[in-house]
Amino acid sequence: MxxxxxxxxxxxxxxxxxxxxxxxxxxxxxxxxxxxxxxxxxxxxxxxxxxxxxxxxxxxxxxxxxxxxxxxxxxxxxxxxxxxxxxxxxxxxxxxxxxxxxxxxxxxxxxxxxxxxxxxxxxxxxxxxxxxxxxxxxxxxxERFPQPIRVTKMKYxxxxxxxxxxxxxxxxxxxxxxxxxxxxxxxxxxxxxxxxxxxxxxxxxxxxxxxxxxxxxxxxxxxxxxxxxxxxxxxxxxxxxxxxxxxxxxxxxxxxxxxxxxxxxxxxxxxxxxxxxxxxxxxxxxxxxxxxxxxxxxxxxxxxxxxxxxxxxxxxxxxxxxxxxxxxxxxxxxxxxxxxxxxxxxxxxxxxxxxxxxxxxxxxxxxxxxxxxxxxxxxxxxxxxxxxxxxxxLKKVELVEPETIYYTNGNENIQGWLMKPTKFTEGKTYPLIVEIHGGPHAMYGYTYFHEMQVLAAQGYGVLYLNPRGSHGYSQAFVDAVRGDYGGGGYEDIMAGLDEVLKTESWIDETRLGVTGGSYGGFMTNWIVGHTNRFKAAVTQRSISNWVSFFGVSNIGYYFTDWHLKAGMTDVDTLWKQSPLKYAENIETPLLILHAERDFVCPIEQAEQLFITLKDLGKETEFVRFPESDHNMSRTGKPNLRIARLEEITGWFKRYL
Structure with missing residues (x-):
């Protein structure tokens, strides 16, 4: 068949x-x-x-x-x-x-x-x-008319x-x-x-x-x-x-x-x-x-x-x-x-x-x-x-079996997975998309992932990794990202990319894309502000400015302290680790996706990034998803989940 x-x-x-x-x-x-x-x-x-x-x-x-x-x-x-x-x-x-x-x-x-x-x-x-x-x-x-709400607690x-x-x-x-x-x-x-x-x-x-x-x-x-x-x-x-x-x-x-x-x-x-x-x-x-x-x-x-x-x-x-x-x-x-x-x-x-x-x-x-x-x-x-x-x-569709890869970056041993395009032909070259998970304390693993299969079906290779900060390896490994956002985790991702480019001749290194949500969105923003290796990027439900995140996120005031080991008494550290600080360096066409009712990473994070990039004359677009929260890609309205995938694949098709 x-x-x-x-x-x-x-x-x-x-x-x-x-x-x-x-x-x-x-x-x-x-x-x-x-x-x-x-x-x-x-x-x-x-x-x-x-x-x-x-x-x-x-x-x-x-x-x-x-x-x-x-x-x-x-x-x-x-x-x-x-x-x-x-x-x-x-x-x-x-x-x-x-x-x-x-x-x-x-x-x-x-x-x-x-x-x-x-x-x-x-x-x-x-x-x-x-x-x-x-x-x-x-x-x-x-009540017939709207009433004011008095807030007295930070967890509100x-x-x-x-x-x-x-x-x-x-x-x-x-x-x-x-x-x-x-x-x-x-x-x-x-x-x-x-x-x-x-x-x-x-x-x-x-x-x-x-x-x-x-x-x-x-x-x-x-x-x-x-x-x-x-x-x-x-x-x-x-x-x-x-x-x-x-x-x-x-x-x-x-x-x-x-x-x-x-x-x-x-x-x-x-x-x-x-x-x-x-x-x-x-x-x-x-x-x-x-x-x-x-x-x-x-x-x-x-x-x-x-x-x-x-x-x-x-x-x-x-x-x-x-x-x-x-x-x-x-x-x-x-x-x-x-x-x-x-x-x-x-x-x-x-x-x-x-x-x-x-x-x-x-x-x-x-x-x-x-x-x-x-x-x-x-x-x-x-x-x-x-x-x-x-x-x-399962009898009707052709699925790609991801290949487990292992590599080292300095003293760290990293695990990840590489997918070839669905209709892969030996001798041809293909673009590659790097996917970055959120959390950052989550774990990619041995489970079915619809988005990865969709990308492979559209002719892309897909690389997804568990850089330091990911769960499933050791306490030291998962803790290594705290106080080092944009540091070792970024290096682990780039080292993984280098590894597959070295071993897989089918990857066209002139056609690389990157995307991720939440922490993966932060990292996407960080990557395009620190390297021009990627020809297209899609950032989703991301963090761009830790200074404002502190006060607008429902978790901001404690999450920032826990993960950046800094708060509003150390704004210099927050700003140094904010992708918005490096917006002027961004040359990669960047699509910004964000849900309007996301209060974990509020949409103002996307708004700041979009307006700043447009003001600098950068190539960027901004798509807002109504009636949707931080989990839209997993549990959101079905039509908007489809629309999100269309936006991602459309952007990569345009630039890769």
Missing amino acids: NKRCVTMDDLFETKSVTNPVLAPNDREAVCTVTELNKEDNAYHSAIHHIDLQTGEVTRWTYGKQRVSAPKWSPDGKQVAFLSNRNETNQLYIIQKAGGEARALTDCKEAIDSFEWSACGKKIWFTGKLKTGETFCTTVQKQ KEDFIGVLPQDQYTQIGYVDVATCTVCNFTKEPFDHSLEAVSHDGKQLVIGVNRNAQTDHDFSVPLVLVDIETKKETVILDEQGFFGNVAFSKDDRYIAYTGYDMTFQNVTQADVFVYDQTNGQAMNLTAGIDAPIGDESISDHLQQTIAPGVVWTEDEQLYFQLSSMGEVRLYAATLDGAIYPATGEEEHVYGYDVAKDAEFALLTVSTMTNPGELYRQTIATGERTKLTSFNEGW
Whole structure:
């Protein structure tokens, strides 16, 4: 069969298979399948049921909406989930025996998360409330005229949302499954997270910071709460980011993942276990120099909600680990033994594990497969494919298998990937595009990436690298970018380019392009201000001026200090590391793409760069994307995601 090249519209052809959840009997499961719909320019998702004995896959929910976070009731007869079928996310329940899903909540604001109670008669959940309101408060009539907003805290806005309501907090409530009666459990004027419910139904673990001043406070203490008496025991109270809590099967141990502030937000995450019998916690993965969790980036996967840890009955823990571009499932015992449970060169982006640890359910993607659901016998590694949602599409398209490359830059060992054009012909030369990831603490890896395949299909070679600052190598490596933006990371990227130009005669070094988003956008700006080797560049959701970024970004005042090791008392350092300072040096035609509701890297960063370059007579254009945030390329409106790809490929076609 003559296969065709990948197109931009293949975003609508592939399906994202995520969030596998085993039933209590370990003989059946559910997962979520999401696809982009061109007709109504939206994401549609549905819950699918899998009979693990027969392999039969049955769709359980229908309609033009998004569903997420399916969870089985303790008796395995029902599945609860979140759905936006009535505009905001509310809690629904569907019977295994069949029938329509029914709504359990109709709260004023969206439901954020939920957990079943052990009795199966109620479900705990979280949602936002104004002070004095309850989850039963009816929707108030909106003010006729706009009202001013008083801001008193530095953490006052979020990406896409903008300015947050100043008297609104996340609270915990519960709903009676039979009667749909909703009650509040927390009411204090603080944000609460629902982390876990014990198997005996007597305890919650919640996250709550009750400090009055939190502008420079990055702690969310984990608190064990007796549901009946509301007596609290603090499990953890330190600066850092911790969560993904799970009780062991007998409730003695409480596992959680996270990291302290030793290296600010680039500290690698670990798995911790708290013992209720002695109140002591231990770091189970302290000996691993790689981050716990999934640090791999992809533009295809939707709703990749994976558990932080999963306990088995024999007190083993399973978790994801990101290393060398791979995301694998690992297992650990309480006495310190740790071993990989899945193979190499793939992206295990979702999982669940049978109680007896006989097998795991895995959602897995590779560089040439968008992802499916598998059953893997843990002892033997034998794997059975359970779904085939992307099989028909894979038979129609020709995908390029990226080649893994390794090279050195000084004392640093760097990993990356090189793709040839889809219809590569020996003896011909081709332009090459260098892609730079954001973060900078993310990781390119062994997963399907639609954008890379589109570029290859249009006749470009693609080089993407994990320079210093990337996750998945070591703590020293990921920390090396702090205080050195535009330094070693820039050198690593240019050294990677030199390496492939030296070894790959098919690359036309007179036709080089570069692009990236967020940190990758910053680096694109930096590169064209420091070299003229590239003939075209596309910068996306970028930073151009650290001085203004400090005050306009929702993370600016602390991120700048953490990563540049300077603030507004050291403006010279901020300006020295700002690409805008070097705008006069830019000779590369530069396309600037930015979302209007990006509050992580606000659009004024793009505006400053564009106006400055135009004023200097440089070759540049600026494209603004309405109703879009920092994650537009991954979760934005489908038509705008297509438009973004058209802009990128159009610019490179014009200049390369």
